Amino acid sequence: MTSLQDRAALVAAVAAQYTEQVDRDGRFPTEALRAMKEHRLLSAFIPKEFGGEGAALADIADVVSILSQSCGSTGMVYAMHQIKTSSLVTHGGASAWHRAFMERICDEQLLLGSATTEGGGIGGNLRNSICAVERKGERFSLEKVGALISYGIQSDAILITARSGPDAPPSDQVMAVFTKDQYTLEQTMKWDALGMRGTCSDGFTFRGEGDAAQIFPNDFGDIAAKSMLPICHILWSAVWYGVAYAAFARAQNFVRAEARRTPNVVPPGALRVAEAANMLQLMKSNTTAAIHRFEKAEQGGEDLGSVGFIVAMNNVKIGASRMACDVINHAMLITGINGYRNDTPYSVGRHMRDAMSAPIMISNDRIFGNMSNLLLMHRIEPSLVA
Amino acid sequence: MDRIRQIIDKHGRLPAKAETLRPQQDLYAAGLTSFAAVQLMLALEEAFDIEFPERMLNRRSFSTIEQIAACINELSPKALAS
Numbered sequence: 001m002t003s004l005q006d007r008a009a010l011v012a013a014v015a016a017q018y019t020e021q022v023d024r025d026g027r028f029p030t031e032a033l034r035a036m037k038e039h040r041l042l043s044a045f046i047p048k049e050f051g052g053e054g055a056a057l058a059d060i061a062d063v064v065s066i067l068s069q070s071c072g073s074t075g076m077v078y079a080m081h082q083i084k085t086s087s088l089v090t091h092g093g094a095s096a097w098h099r100a101f102m103e104r105i106c107d108e109q110l111l112l113g114s115a116t117t118e119g120g121g122i123g124g125n126l127r128n129s130i131c132a133v134e135r136k137g138e139r140f141s142l143e144k145v146g147a148l149i150s151y152g153i154q155s156d157a158i159l160i161t162a163r164s165g166p167d168a169p170p171s172d173q174v175m176a177v178f179t180k181d182q183y184t185l186e187q188t189m190k191w192d193a194l195g196m197r198g199t200c201s202d203g204f205t206f207r208g209e210g211d212a213a214q215i216f217p218n219d220f221g222d223i224a225a226k227s228m229l230p231i232c233h234i235l236w237s238a239v240w241y242g243v244a245y246a247a248f249a250r251a252q253n254f255v256r257a258e259a260r261r262t263p264n265v266v267p268p269g270a271l272r273v274a275e276a277a278n279m280l281q282l283m284k285s286n287t288t289a290a291i292h293r294f295e296k297a298e299q300g301g302e303d304l305g306s307v308g309f310i311v312a313m314n315n316v317k318i319g320a321s322r323m324a325c326d327v328i329n330h331a332m333l334i335t336g337i338n339g340y341r342n343d344t345p346y347s348v349g350r351h352m353r354d355a356m357s358a359p360i361m362i363s364n365d366r367i368f369g370n371m372s373n374l375l376l377m378h379r380i381e382p383s384l385v386a
Numbered sequence: 387m388d389r390i391r392q393i394i395d396k397h398g399r400l401p402a403k404a405e406t407l408r409p410q411q412d413l414y415a416a417g418l419t420s421f422a423a424v425q426l427m428l429a430l431e432e433a434f435d436i437e438f439p440e441r442m443l444n445r446r447s448f449s450t451i452e453q454i455a456a457c458i459n460e461l462s463p464k465a466l467a468s
Contacts, residue, residue, distance in 0.1 A: 125417070169401055169417030184448060307443045356397050373424045377443055 004055055008063040012070040020070035021349055023199035023350050026191065028154050029198045032067070032074040037109035041078065045085045051106030053174030056229065058291050061238040068242025069249075072354035073198025075242050077111075079235040080293075081201075083228060084112035084159045087175065089218070090227040097213040101157075101177060110179075113155030115206055119146020126224060128170040132163035133215065141209040142176065146188065150201040156180050160206065161220055173220035176210070183208030187326040195353030225305040230294045230313045237287040237320035240358050244283060244327040247351035248276050251331035254338060254346045258372060269334035271335040276330040283323045290316040314367050328352045389433065389466070390454055398422050403454040409452040414445070423448050434458055434465040 015032035022029045036042055045060050046052025068075025072114050087103070104110060116126050131144040142162050149158065152381045157179045164174045189203030209285030216223065251273060258267040289314060297303035332339045338346040391404035398404065398413065399422040407416060418426070427448060431437055436458060439449070447457050458465055 056408065164415075167417070171417055171419055172415045219415065220444070302441065305445055306440075308440065314406065370420070373421050377424055377427055377438065 004041070004044055004053065004059050004060055005040060005066065008066040011035040011039055011041060011074075015074040016066060016070035019198075019350070022071060022073055023195075023353075025379070026193075026197040026200070028200045029071055029074045029077065030328070031152075032054055032071060033077070033111065033154065036078065037111075040106075040109060041091070042081060042085075042109045042111060043106035044088060045082050046102050046106055047089065050102040052102070057234065057295060058288070061234055061287065061291060064238040064374070065234050065242035065245070066340050068239045069246040071198065072239065072243045072351070073196055075239045076196055076199050076236075079239050080114060080150055081112050083232045083235055084114050086227050086231045086249050087159060087223050088177075091216055091218045091223050095213065095217050097211065098177070098216070101179075101214075108156070110156035111154060112153070113149055113152055113158045115144055115147040115149045115152075115158050115160040115204075117148050118144050119203075126161070126228075127173070127221070129161050129163045129173050130170065132166045132168060133174060133176065135167060135212055138174070138212055139209065140212045140215065142178075142206070144206040148189075148201050148368075149206070149380050150199045152185055152202055152204050153200065158183065158206070158208075160208070164219070171221070174215050175223055176215040178208040178214065179209055182210045186249070190294070192357060195350070196357045222305075225310065229310065229329040230297075232311045233317035233320075234287060234290050234294060236358070236361065237283070237316055240320050240324035240355055241280075241287060241353050243285050243351050244280060244324040245346040247331040247355075248273075248280055250346045250348055251276065251339070253333040254335045256335050272330050272334045276327050276334070279323050279327045283320055286316055286319045286323075302304045307374055308381060311371055311374055311378055311380075314371055317362070318364050318367055321355075321361075321364060324355040324358050325352075328355050387451060387455060390430070390451055390458075393429050393433055394418075394426065394451070397426045399425075404451075407451060409455075410450050412449055413451070414449060418448070429460065430454065434462060436461045436465065 005111065015029060018029060018031050041063060043052040044055040050052045058206060065074050065077045067078050088098055088102055092102060108303040118130055131142060133140045133142050142160065144160060157177055159175055159176050159177055161173050163170065164172050184207050185204040187202055187204055191201045255267050255269045255273050294311060297309060303309050328348055328351050332352060335346040335348060338344045339348040342349055343348060389410065394404040396402065398418055400417045402416060427438060438457065442457050447453055454464060
């Protein structure tokens with residue numbers, strides 16, 4: 001089999017053909033998903049013993065970035081699928097049901113969706129649930145109202161959070177897997193947004209019933225702190241890097257074309273290209289440093305789930321989301337009217353609209369709020385390299 | 387332990403009274419949020435005149451009343467006796 005990155009490039013080429021249509025019509029990138037399944041990208045993160053490739057997080061992040069350079073929505077869908085997969089890889093190994101499910105993801109190239117938010121004012125707050133699982137013997141059922149589920153219709157299975165029982169407080173959560181044949185989705189809201197239009201993050205009422213074995217054995221707080229939070233922030237940052245890189249590349253092409261037309265004169269936009277390249281490098285270092293820290297923490301020790309680790313991972317998200325918008329803003333200034341128009345080779349409007357989701361997808365203000373609390377106790381490490 | 391329970395009642399924002407919690411009971415499962423955990427930590431530092439070092443600043447240290455007592459005992463063996 002060819003390398004993961006080579007196969008990602010083939011999928012990215014498909015995504016690129018349809019990205020404008022996906023964006024304009026707010027439709028799901030069906031063709032790119034079909035190519036992902038054909039090239040077996042959906043199971044890359046799953047360990048070899050279950051039929052996957054056991055890819056490193058760095059390689060998955062690279063694939064996310066490659067796809068996002070062609071189509072932000074496609075990259076984001078793949079990132080979200082891998083964030084869900086990571087919960088299975090990290091926490092599902094102890095349970096026979098989840099091990100068998102990982103094999104199914106590989107065999108059938110299943111796309112995993114996520115239902116972690118719900119209505120009633122808790123929307124967007126990952127660590128609180130209103131709904132609760134109701135256990136009856138070996139079975140359980142769950143109803144979640146007002147859940148925003150990206151590509152909910154296209155998902156082959158959904159990982160969903162809920163309180164661990166009808167009497168549990170909002171923060172005592174579990175996560176469960178439901179396969180498509182086990183739930184119904186009643187659509188309550190249509191996704192029509194500024195950017196990331198192809199993620200189809202519609203609102204639904206979710207009703208499902210399954211075997212109690214489908215509930216993860218660990219409590220959700222543990223899953224959130226140890227795998228979901230870091231991998232989510234790393235892979236989102238990879239999406240935004242990809243989107244920012246694509247806009248930067250267009251701006252650089254624009255300036256090069258100008259330089260060719262007027263030899264011996266450095267075009268005015270060249271300085272901004274240099275400035276944007278600097279920000280792009282910061283974005284890259286930011287994300288790769290987080291990948292290294294996560295991979296090291298996963299080997300053992302106290303770092304994973306510590307306050308310092310959580311602060312660092314939150315900072316990765318904030319840094320990447322802010323810089324993505326700055327880079328693309330530079331690209332717009334460089335390309336001028338050609339970038340502003342939607343019909344030139346230098347158009348960067350879609351990139352800008354996609355990237356503007358970054359600071360509000362888990363609002364940076366809310367993250368800063370949480371971090372200001374954590375920094376009442378945590379001291380930032382003085383060492384540069386540790 | 388009683389002083390810890392008093393501080394939990396005041397700063398832990400739990401739905402249940404701390405006197406009903408067993409020493410080994412998971413405080414996060416009982417409703418302790420990460421925000422309240424920080425406030426609880428600051429209140430414990432103030433009450434027992436201690437400072438939690440970095441290595442204790444994790445989810446586990448504040449996960450049960452027994453764990454909190456163990457951390458305090460380690461930092462200031464006499465604090466809980468008084």
